[in-house]
Amino acid sequence: MKGRVVGRGELVGKLFKHLSPSTMAKIQRSVPMAGRINHYEQNFAYILTNVVAGEEKSRQDFKRGDVTFMPSGSMICIFLQDTRSYKPMNYLGTLTSGIEVLENARRGDTLEIQSIESV
DSSP states (O other), X not given: OEEEETTTEEEEEEEOGGGSHHHHHHHHHHOSEXXXXXXXXXXXXXXXXXXXXXXXXXXXXEOTTEEEXXXXXXXXXXXXXXXXXXXXEEEEEEEEEOHHHHHHOOTXXXXXXXXXXXX
């Protein structure tokens, strides 16, 4: 995954198709995509998408840097700290660099996801 927060920096991550194959295929068809960054408390940053997918190998415990898809809100989420989510999410992979860019992002900044190559 390659993305950027406009005016703040780049994000790079590794996403794995076998973790959520159907969800990943739908997200890949929607790329490039962009959305306004929101934060859920200090737990994760997310953007709303037009991707519609159900639960797929979902889980609720995540580590800092994990990239997930929340089916109930059609959101791509990136965790900023280790968290137990109250909603199940489809795990996609993890950021390898750039988490500090999201930590410093403000509400209203735009996250652009430019490409997703799953491993």
